[in-house]
Structure formats: C-alpha cells, structure tokens
Amino acid sequence: LVQITADRTAAPAARAAVATALAGLCFLGGGEMAEVVSTMEVLEGVFSGSFAKKDGTVPTVNPELQALHCAALASWSLLLTLLSSGDVFRVADKHVQHLRGLLESSDVDLRMTAGESLALVLEFSYDYDSDYEPEDLAGLIVTVKQLATDSTKSRSKKDRKEQRSTFRDVLRGVEEGEPPSQKVKFGREMLRLESWFICLQYQWFCKQLGSGMNLHLASNYMLREIFELGNPLPALDGTSS
Numbered sequence: 065l066v067q068i069t070a071d072r073t074a075a076p077a078a079r080a081a082v083a084t085a086l087a088g089l090c091f092l093g094g095g096e097m098a099e100v101v102s103t104m105e106v107l108e109g110v111f112s113g114s115f116a117k118k119d120g121t122v123p124t125v126n127p128e129l130q131a132l133h134c135a136a137l138a139s140w141s142l143l144l145t146l147l148s149s150g151d152v153f154r155v156a157d158k159h160v161q162h163l164r165g166l167l168e169s170s171d172v173d174l175r176m177t178a179g180e181s182l183a184l185v186l187e188f189s190y191d192y193d194s195d196y197e198p199e200d201l202a203g204l205i206v207t208v209k210q211l212a213t214d215s216t217k218s219r220s221k222k223d224r225k226e227q228r229s230t231f232r233d234v235l236r237g238v239e240e241g242e243p244p245s246q247k248v249k250f251g252r253e254m255l256r257l258e259s260w261f262i263c264l265q266y267q268w269f270c271k272q273l274g275s276g277m278n279l280h281l282a283s284n285y286m287l288r289e290i291f292e293l294g295n296p297l298p299a300l301d302g303t304s305s
Contacts, residue, residue: 065082065085065086065089066086066103066106068082069082069083069086069106069107069110069136070106070109070110076128076129076131076132077128077131077132079110079132080131080132080134080135080136081135083107083110083132083135083136083139084135084138084139084272086103086106086107086139087103087107087139087140087142087143087268088139088142088268088272090103090143091142091143091146092286097146097147100143100146100147101147103143104140104143104144107136107137107139107140107143108136108140110132110133110136111132111133111134111136111137111140111166112162113125113129113133114129114130114133114166114169114174115162115165115166116165116166116168120165122165122168122169122170125169125170125171127171130169130170130171130173130174131171131173133174134171134173134174134177137166137174137177137178137181138177138181138264138267138268138271139268140181141177141180141181141184141264141268142264142265142268144181144184144185144188145184145261145264145265147188149188149189149191149192150192152185152188152189152192153188153189153192153193153196156185156186156188156189156196156198157198157199159181159182159185160182160185160186160198160199160204161199163178163179163181163182163185164182164204164207166178167179167182167207167208167211172223172226172227175211175227176226176227176230176231179208179211179230179231179234180230180234180260180263180264180267181264182234182238183233183234183237183238183260184260184261184264186198186237186238186241187237187241187243187259187260187261188261190241194241201238204238205235205238205239208231208234208235208238208239209235211227211228211231211234212227212228212231212232212234212235213228214227214228214231237260243258243259243260244257244258244259244260244263245257245258246258246263248266248281250277250278250281250282251278251282251297252297253281253282253293253297255281255291255293262291265290265291266291269287281293282296282297283296
C-alpha cells in the first residue's frame with residue numbers, strides 16, 4: 065500500500081483509494097507510533113505537491129491530483145489524531161505554515177480539508193501550551209476570515225456555502241481556540257462532536273461508511289469504542305440489538 069501510494073506513475077484515483085485504505089488500516093490496527101509517523105510522512109509526501117512554493121506562489125495542479133492530495137491530507141489528519149498534544153506541538157510551526165499555503169488552493173475540497181487540518185493542529189498545540197501562537201497569527205486570521213465570507217462568483221453557490229460554513233468553524237478554532245459543537249442523533253442516542261479531534265474522525269468514517277454510518281454507530285463495537293459510546297443499547301423489546 066505504501067508503494068502504490070507513493071508511486072507517481074500510478075493513476076491518481078487509485079493512489080487516493082490506496083492512501084485512504086492505508087490510513088484506515090493504520091488507524092484501526094493500533095500500530096506502533098513509529099509506524100503511524102512513518103505512514104504520515106508517506107501521505108505528506110503526496111499532498112506536499114500542492115504546497116505553496118518558496119516565493120509564495122501556488123503550484124498548478126490538475127483536478128485528478130487535487131483529489132489525490134485531498135484524500136492524502138484527510139488520511140494524514142486522521143492519523144494525526146493518534147498523536148499526543150506534545151508530539152503535535154513540537155512540529156506545529158512547520159505544519160501550520162504548509163497547511164496555510166494549501167488554503168490558497170483552487171480546489172474547494174482541498175481548501176476545506178486544509179482548514180480543518182489546520183484547526184486540528186492548533187487545537188492540539190493550544191491544549192499543550194495555552195500561550196502558543198503560530199507565526200503571523202493576525203495574517204492567518206485574515207486569510208481564514210476571507211474564506212469564511214467568500215462571495216467569489218466564479219465558485220458555485222454550493223461550494224461557497226460549504227466553504228463559508230467550514231471556515232466559520234475553523235475561524236473560531238484559530239482565533240479563540242474554540243472547538244466545534246455539533247450533535248449527531250442516531251436512534252435513541254446522540255454523539256457530540258465537541259473537538260476537531262472527534263469531528264475529523266467522524267467525518268473520515270462517514271466517507272467510508274456512507275449511509276450505514278448511523279447503523280454502525282448503534283451496533284459496531286469498534287466504532288462505539290472509538291467514540292466512547294459504551295456497549296450498544298438493548299432493543300426496546302428487550303432482545304439483543
């Protein structure tokens with residue numbers, strides 16, 4: 065899987081699928097931390113193709129590669145949730161700089177994924193050191209505010225709406241260290257998404273499980289353990305669910 069993910073001669077769509085599978089296996093398999101970090105480095109080697117250049121310009125990337133970079137970044141962020149706050153804090157400056165450059169991408173999905181990943185890195189860093197402040201925080205806030213209020217007519221109405229909604233949450237995380245607050249109802253239960261840590265894990269599993277997500281939340285022991293939901297509730301008629 066690592067070999068295919070990093071193979072630039074392979075089809076981007078295939079690499080994206082393999083990168084997603086690689087991250088999922090690493091996350092669910094409970095691998096050693098060294099294995100998690102090395103897998104993250106492989107994934108970063110993929111989406112780094114969209115990093116801003118040294119002169120600040122954004123590279124021109126075709127849609128197929130943008131989709132690949134987005135999948136690799138989402139997978140990287142999933143594995144980031146396995147690290148400790150201290151681990152993330154020690155590399156925060158580098159990641160904030162790179163993710164900030166991705167906010168300039170022409171692809172709305174990559175921009176939003178970068179924004180959420182940026183909020184996750186800062187959430188860990190603020191948790192470890194409440195006085196932490198990334199370089200040029202004021203400039204970063206301006207950039208995120210622009211994305212949260214973007215009305216560029218060249219973007220579709222749907223893209224503008226999704227981007228504004230995402231970056232309003234990201235802005236609160238960057239500016240105030242305030243976590244998102246969402247509630248997911250399924251059956252007789254509710255999952256509270258009150259950190260970027262939980263939000264990104266939930267979003268990743270939603271993409272993989274699709275319409276079956278609620279069923280898995282209700283009955284899948286592994287997923288319930290991940291989200292600290294306890295054992296499945298008994299059926300209303302008293303039989304096992």
